[in-house]
Amino acid sequence: MEMTILGCSGSLAGPGNAASGYLLRMSDGEHIVMDIGPGVLSRLQFHDRPGDVHVLFSHMHPDHCLDFPSLAVWQRYHPTDASGRVHTMLGPSIAPVHLGRASADALDEVDDFSDIFDMSGWQAPGQEPVEFADGTYPEHRIGSTRLYAATAVHPTESYLIRVEDADGSSLVYSGDTAATPNLAALASGADVLLCEATWGERDNGDNPPQMHLSGEEAGQAAAEAGVGRLILTHIPPWGDREGALRGARRFFDGPVDLAVPDMVVVPGAPA
Ligand SMILES: [Zn+2]
Ligand SMILES: [Zn+2]
Known part of the structure; x- marks a missing residue:
């Protein structure tokens, strides 16, 4: 698997950086976009053919999903790159209605994407942490790629996502x-943990609760999970990037990097 960072700006797009979006090229030839926030579709056009991508959503906040209706326009109407098949979309249970409303022509109408996407909701264990090695996570498939989800802590239905390529490489977002x-339970032993660090070095206590992570908390999760590499993402334009890095390195002694646009990551390869 190879991941290209299309956008990694936290909470909204920043100067020269789209909001959240990650392109995964899998070893079986399938291409998957993980979150598609504002600006991501523009960046995707530099890197791939938007007409042939599957989509995963962590959650339905605007900075993670608002370019999806425009991707639907591309896949339906592009003169040479319209979608030639129905792709997979996995996301929160609210995704089809939420996105359908954003794409509809009239108030309270819901666009039906079933001509281009087979949309289904993540199946995840309950709130109690379950070690990934237990092998009890419900499995989703795109081609030969296996996908798993766990429940996140965030104000809307949100998921942590594990991607397992048939070549044995793994990534957790x-x-x-x-x-x-x-x-840490879902990320256990993963090659790469792509982890948000919105709050910078540490949570100063003034931030809204049940919302985001600090660099320290990302580093703690990476260390506990024993991942091969940590990449910090979702830092807002006003955020403390260097502080997030410092905080993570205090707890995780493996390779730690800040996500930047167009960065290419090969899970399992040396950092
Ligand atoms: Zn966000
Ligand atoms: Zn959010």
Whole structure:
């Protein structure tokens, strides 16, 4: 698997950086976009053919999903790159209605995407943390890629996502979450943890609760999970990037990097 960072700006797009969006090229040839916030579709056009991508959503906050209706326009109407098949979309149970409303022509109408996407909701264990190695996570499939989700702590229905390529490489994405034992449990032994660090070095206590992570908390989760590499993402334009890095390195002694646009990451390869 190879991941290209399309956008990694937290909470909204920043100067020269789209909001959340990550392109995964899997070893079986399938391409998956993980979250598609504002600006991500523009960046995707530099890197891939938007007409042939599947979509995963961590949650339905605007900075993670608002370019989806425009992706639907591309897949339906592009003169040479319209979608030639129905792709998979996995996300929160509210995604089809939420996105359908954003794409509809009239108030209270809901656009039906079933011509281009087979949309289904994440199946995840309950609130109690379950070790990934237990093998009890409900499994989703896109081609030969296996996908798993755990419940995040965030104000809307939100998920942590684990991607397992058929080549044996693995990536875990935090989406948006406050600290939860589910993160280290799902990320256990993963090659890469792509983890939000919205609050910078540490949570100063003035931030809204049940919302996001600090660099320290991302580092703690990475250390507990024993991941191969930690990449910090979702830092807002006003955020403390260097502080997030410092905080994470205090707890995790493996490779730690800040996500930047167009960065290419190969899980399982040396950092
Ligand atoms: Zn966000
Ligand atoms: Zn969010």
